[in-house]
Amino acid sequence: MSTVLLLTISNIFMTFAWYGHLRFKESPLWIVILVSWGIALAEYCFQVPANRMGHQHFTAPQLKLLQEIITLVVFAVFSVLYLKEQLRWNEAVGGVLIVVAVIVVFVLNPRSAESPPDEVAVAQLHGE
Template sequence: MSKYISTIGLLLLSNAFMTLAWYGHLKFFSKEGGHSATPMWMIILLSWGLAFFEYCFQVPANRIGSSEMGGPFSLVQLKIIQEVITLIVFMIFSLVVFKNVRFSMNHLIGFGLLVGAVYFIFKG
């Protein structure tokens, strides 16, 4: 059971850093009118720095969780778990950091279909 929890916990941490790297600059380095005084190259380097930590969690998660390495998940299962965790982390991040984001019923239905994909991937 600990490989299940370790894999999912590391994927959660990994996705938190990646979401921050991908979208954090839109909130933390923007001004009114949508322009930032921070040069693009600096924002890219900062995002790369955050992505480094994403990989520090993602690689061990995949190695611990992979059935190729003695873990409980197939490669396809690892990928679908990662995608669902990405959506969950993104939803929480966007609601907390970008207070004006609202999810419609179409978003929720789409996310529900992805959770359905998890069911079918794990059933087979």
């Protein structure tokens, strides 16, 4: 699976862990916390491999910014479809500015596709 796909799946889980309970305001807080922790555990099963694999091709800051863009897109869809909240113009502009920041990071400081992957990361990925 690609890094972007794994990050997207992990962000879907984490968005539900952090915000899914907002539709269930009558649920006791302790139940919401336990359910959220369970969902977050599933999220880690995608996030950690995504970062390990992704670090072979991206720097850590690039991975983080890529994850933030995916988070914003996932949350925007979640907010509109699941929570039935409309995005306001200033929120959309803020999102666009974050996208611009990501573009600046990737365009002005790309990790060369020809550079060999970090040998330590590859060894860890293969369990060595």
